[in-house]
Amino acid sequence: MEYIVIVIGAVLVNNIVLAQFLGLCPLFGVSSKISTAAGMGGAVLFVMTVASIVTYLLSTFLLEPLNIMYLQTITYILVISSLVQMVEIILKKVSPPLYQALGIFLPLMTTNCAILGVAILVFQQDFTLLQGVIFAISHSIGFTLAIILLAGIREHMDLLDIPKGMKGNPIIMVTAGLLALAFMGFAGIV
Amino acid sequence: MSDVIIYSVVSLSLIGVLAALILFIIAQKFKVIEDPRIDLVEQALPGANCGGCSMPGCRAFAEELVKADDISHLNCPVASNENMAEIAKILGKEIAEKEPLVAVVKCNGSPEHRPKTNHYDGASECRIASALYTGDTGCPYGCLGLGECERACNFDAIHIDKETGLPVVIDDKCTACNACVIACPRNIIELRKKNKKDRKIFVSCINEEKGGVARKNCKVACIGCGRCVKVCPFEAITLENNLAYIDPFKCRLCRKCAPECPTNAILEINFPPRKEKKEAAETPAGEK
Amino acid sequence: MVLTLFVVTLVASTSLALVYEVTKEPIRLAALERKNNAIMQVVPEFNNMPNEEEYTVEVNGDELVFYPARMDGELVGVAIETFTRRGYSGTIELMVGLLPDGTIHGIEVLRHSETPGLGDKIETDKSDFYKQFVGRNPGDFTMKVRQDNGEIDGITASTITARAYCEAVQLAYDVFIEKGDIK
Amino acid sequence: MLKTFPKGGIHPAEHKITAGKPTETLPVPKTAVIPLSQHLGAPSTPVVKKGDMVKAGQLIAKSSAFVSANIHSSVSGKVTKIDNVIDTSGYRQPAVIIEVEGDEWDEKIDPGKTLKKEITISGEEIRKRTEEAGIVGLGGATFPSHIKLSVPKGKKAEVLIINGAECEPYLTADHRLMLEKGDELMVGITLLMKALGVEKAMIGIENNKPDAVDHLTSLAVNYKGISVHALKVMYPQGAEKQLIKSLINREVPSGALPIEVGTVVHNVGTAVAVYEAVQKNKPLFERVVTVSGKSLKNPGNFLVRIGTPVSELIEAAGGMPEDTGKIINGGPMMGKALNTTEAPVAKGTSGILVFPASDSKREEVQKCIRCAKCVSICPMGLEPYLLNAASEREMWEIVETDRVLDCMECGSCSYICPSRLPLLDYIRLGKSTVSKIIRSRKQ
Amino acid sequence: MSKLITVSPSPHMYGGDNVKKLMYGVVLALLPAFLVSVYFFGIGALIVTAVSVVSCVGFEYLIQKHLMKTTPTITDGSAAVTGLLLAFNLPTNLPVWIILIGALVAIGVGKMSFGGLGNNPFNPALVGRIFLLISFPVQMTSFPKPIVSRTQYTDAVTGATPLEIIKEGISEGIPLSELMGQIPGYFDLFIGRMHGSMGEIGALALIIGGIYLLARKIITWHIPVSILSTIIVFTGILWAANPEANADPMFHILSGGIMLGAIYMATDYATSPMTPKGMWIYGIGIGVITVTIRVWGAYPEGVAFSILIMNAFVPIINKYIKPKRFGEEVKNG
Amino acid sequence: MNQAKNFTKGFVRENPVFILMLGLCPALGTTTSAFNGFGMGMATLFVVLMSNIVVSIFKDFIPNKVRIPSYIVIIASFVTITDLVMEAFMGGLHAELGLFIPLIVVNCFVLGRAEAFASKNTLFSSTIDGIGMGLAFTMALTMLGATRELLGANALFGVELIEGDGMLVFVLAPGAFIALGYLIALMNKLKKD
């Protein structure tokens, strides 16, 4: 039950991009096609989960005992950036098509607030490791859901004539806003 | 107090070094060899991602450039000759000097010259109209005026003139990207050598019908009489299928042919006015 | 290469540690001051140091913190750090000031994450909601929102928050009456 | 419940004004213009030259490729020239122009009207006669019929389907033919069955022609294996794949031919033409054409020589009305608008419709409101709105993967669209571009 | 030839329906429900409808004329439908200035920003309504009492909708049997004698309009039927599991905006799927989300939200759910 | 390099938020009011400026391969410093901005400046760039905050302008996106003119 609450809360109610404003750069950057959006979602899922585990362990067994929690930001970002680079190198070798699709956006994961934000939140919320992992996975699913929905609407908009002034970023922003508006309906479910 | 400093320094450095080490190992294990020149070439390209080179974007073009042995046929319409020379230098390959070209429209059949014979009421696309029938005038070769070329141009260089219903090229904006040439279902547009001061002489007609038929449908059609061929001192004009064609590379802009044409099908543009014959100097539509 | 990175982290961590050392005390003080301010807001004038006399009372596994305020050694009121988890968006923490007889003297919101514009009307500077409590003794009236047949006018469209607020104040009062005998 | 196909279809106003008008024979024209490209496939090669004298029924152009057909003179007279003229396709194409003198028929032809029922020749010979007589599908596609009569190796024809649906509004040529030449049709069908080696033939007729259904049903008892089926009035009931689905509940796969599901479809006119070619030795040089339109004085069905200018047909129907806005060769759903009335009647000309100006202009186009009506009526299960939008924006991958090539150009989508979008215009553009892309990919 | 003949590609015949006729068909279908509202809410219903329709049409005109610089197409009736449906979604005592904001958001943000008719991914009227609901929760959730406040506009006597009563009561732990006494009977719900938004009351009138829409082939049955059946099944399961804590299916479909939503708003062309199969997925999604919000969420009513949420899925549904192609699966026999 | 241009480029033409769409999370997450937006902008300004300075000084000593990690460490240090200092001396604002202060470290805009500008330019240019871009970012956030506060609470910098509640949506997530959408449209128009 407690896990269901975490999952629904993270995916629908407090959706990381639509309600918490994290990870917006990739949300807007990589949502022009459903396929790439899904790829990005997968990448976030992987990096977010692993990053949360590593940072959780790091905090519990190193930073907290030594009473140097103030180093949280800097250590987390170090961990995340090396992790991202690792994924990039591996992906390039293992799946060139995916690497092509996500191309320049993999490095952007280092600068994706969602990853660092969730890592910090996991620790702030006094979760157990398992809860933390579920929290991270749910949030990345929430991210994927939002980015795929947005990508779907954007692909659809490719076949329409958006007015000149709104073309491009403005209309995508407004679309995201309306998406967030719709998602407010989930308020209070958990 | 100093404890904190020591702990901080030690743990942070430890994390840093550890991360670097793991990365290093992984990088070795999963090495992918990619030609570094691709990046260099991509940087040298204009980055407009316009697709004028018929590749999906500049990076793909860069990859193609690196891959190809002979790059003279690969051509970026936006890049200047210097750009291409730079790329050639990066790659150590030969590159052909690009002759500056410009698009010209080879139809001059405005409604006054070429009366309408029916009213077209389909979707407003030249390709659709041309797939349907010969067109809304008697001429089965001429411009349909529905602006396919205008929509194809990424550089805002070709527009349909409201009065004549014919496209007009703005020479300065045209990058000779070939997009309009491909778009036109009637093959009316040709890329021709760009002469000094944008001067041009060309036969503004592609009608291959017999003279009488062509003339009946359009007053400024080339009727294939061959008089221009005879006067050209440089053998630049050929006659085939009732149609004269001026080779832009042989033509030396002597202007002897234009006044010869009985239907004014030969256009001369951006020349100083002629003194003797007034009639031919009257610049017909097609000029900007 | 590794060396550079090593040097960078070295320098960074050293300078961070230094800044940390410098700001450690001000951060502690700032937090303390916020608490003191809240205490000052909710109890009558005092001249002791309530936060040095603080003690905690355990209720159902959670803790309420009591800060007795004294004027010249005599108890003039108690500030109680209380909370509820039933806010619209999680925990609401309040500082409730009670006079020795249990009458409410003042309430301050310490922390909450209610919706701006809706639930955040419980903040003292955002609406007069809290005034309904001041000067009344929870023993004498039903400290519940109207919807629950109480005497408190809720906050429109934020019944949940208002209800939770009452609950937290009630908790402070109950613990004060039952176990809060001031030493 | 009448048989029909399961998905899509529309029911446009029928306007079968000429259904009750018996076929009249139109006089031979003064000049016949016989196009060399009246069929699907390669144009024929002329075998006459300027100055030659010809008789009606004489071969004037030979099939030039596997998919091509012979062309015979429809009149007697002198070949004056072979020139490019605008024909019913809207293009300038080569045609043989004949100055008419008298009306002399080739002597091999039996001009008599008596029914010749007994079949004396083999299936293979039937096929050969069909080929010699230059018979092409008269249902609209003008595909050379003899090719359809040779079943490819490995395939087996089980049933012959005869298309008497005539689902296009206005047109009544097939209707009249079924009423007036029922016996010839039955013999023609029997000939086709023999050529194909099948035991069974089914005639499908839309139920708005009950007299034809009754008439043919009563005749069919005398012929073995032929059955008549009334079909729900639903455009495009007569489209080959839909008709097959309606009658034998089989779906011809995308890109495949009817023979894939063991059947061959021929139009009733084609069957009658086969009868005349085989039993009477008469090549295809005349056909029934419906000339109709709301403001025509005397609309009717006319037996016309191929090569007669359209203007003469309109004259026969009472002359060109004042308010004429559009002239259509074929039905209103699939027919082609003509840009000149001088275009000659060709083998595929089933009707000439004269529309008043008020019915000729398209209404103002709005944006697609995504009402899904086009999706729900497309008999092929396509998404016209999407193909339209993608073609307009040159997103050819979408156009291709969403199966633009399955579109049979029935026009139902354009018909139904409340926004009056020229859906089919763009879908055609998509079809031709995608075919080009596929062809260039194959190379 | 003086007049040139016209040449165009086939077909040369067109069906009778056009956008205008379809839109005014919807207006006509909404008429019975409108009359019911006027009967129960009186002047308020008239004012809210008039303001909403006029301002929606007006904003569309202004935006097209002055911002987009195109010829206004307000006569096609789609803005009027949006205005009407927005009004149907508002309480009948809503201040005029709030209605104006709602109309501006519906038309400006929800529709014209995307290019107007047919382009909008979200239902404009619902965008307007939800925007208002979140912006002005107080005003948007006080509903006038039917009949008694027919002559008052702004200071009508207000009360809670049946759904609010049930939701509030259940969260207090009051058994349902007791709560049912506080709400109008099912017959009243059916004819519309209850608190609620202007047009969501009166299931009967809405159904009559719906039958008209079906008969005119303006909508197909798939969306309404899939939504209603999902809601009946889902709430039926909950009800069967615990009849004291969950209202019965009948109550659910008669209260709140389910009828209005299922028949008129989920069926909005631009924002619903193109294929029957897609419509089923969409309808089931709306049903499930509606019940989820009603039973577990913060809001007593969830139809509007669930339609908007499923609107967001429509492009993906359209991309992956294709109509059955002719000749696709060859089951010949 | 023309320093005036260098300074002003970020305000409209290369505005990090409106044009380049970078650093969107703080831009939307912290701009519930003009003051919060301003505060976040200033915090970011400090980090951008300091990291630009440090990077441009040490750019020649940092080998290319470890460039990014080093920059990140440098930025993270300044972020932590900002965090600590704000917690010590600006408790209220610190509490309001919450998670978004540590998140400055991942703001692509900050790293972008270090990467794309400071690592290639002189100390002076980088300083100007840092101040200019930082101010532009602050301006964008303040504008967005002001818009949202105005519409959402009828107030500006905490001063109530009209009696009564505003449109709550603008304080919440959907309003943030929508407001930014229209601001970007406006900016695009300005850029063109």
Ligand SMILES: Cc1cc2nc3c(=O)[nH]c(=O)nc-3n(C[C@H](O)[C@H](O)[C@H](O)COP(=O)(O)O)c2cc1C
């Ligand atoms: C975005 C959003 C924020 C909300 N914030 C609060 C809140 O802060 N406090 C609260 O009690 N209810 C909040 N609600 C819940 C609703 O306003 C709910 O209808 C209300 O609590 C119960 O209605 P009532 O107070 O009018 O009886 C929120 C709802 C939404 C959708």
Ligand SMILES: Cc1cc2nc3c(=O)[nH]c(=O)nc-3n(C[C@H](O)[C@H](O)[C@H](O)COP(=O)(O)O)c2cc1C
């Ligand atoms: C390229 C091509 C080849 C064909 N080959 C055959 C064939 O071998 N056998 C056959 O029975 N029909 C063949 N057909 C004819 C079709 O089955 C069909 O009758 C014709 O295309 C007209 O149908 P429609 O009017 O429904 O389009 C062929 C058609 C085309 C276009």
Ligand SMILES: Cc1cc2nc3c(=O)[nH]c(=O)nc-3n(C[C@H](O)[C@H](O)[C@H](O)COP(=O)(O)O)c2cc1C
């Ligand atoms: C939309 C559509 C409608 C058609 N309607 C008819 C029709 O009503 N009658 C008919 O004989 N053929 C009709 N056809 C042509 C048939 O598909 C098919 O080509 C023809 O029946 C084959 O016979 P044929 O080769 O003898 O012409 C139609 C084709 C299409 C694509």
Ligand SMILES: Cc1cc2nc3c(=O)[nH]c(=O)nc-3n(C[C@H](O)[C@H](O)[C@H](O)CO)c2cc1C
């Ligand atoms: C059946 C039908 C239902 C409609 N429902 C709505 C609706 O719920 N909301 C709305 O704003 N417009 C509605 N409209 C009007 C119109 O389609 C709407 O403005 C478009 O969404 C604008 O693109 C409807 C129209 C029709 C034909």
Ligand code: SF4
């Ligand atoms: S499309 Fe290309 S070639 Fe044609 S006018 Fe434009 S720039 Fe010139």
Ligand code: SF4
């Ligand atoms: S030149 Fe060609 S493409 Fe351009 S308008 Fe004429 S026909 Fe169309």
Ligand code: SF4
């Ligand atoms: S024309 Fe093509 S797409 Fe349109 S309904 Fe007919 S088959 Fe379908």
Ligand code: SF4
């Ligand atoms: S019928 Fe027309 S308006 Fe309706 S979906 Fe199809 S194309 Fe769009």
Ligand code: FES
């Ligand atoms: S600022 Fe959050 S992802 Fe870029």
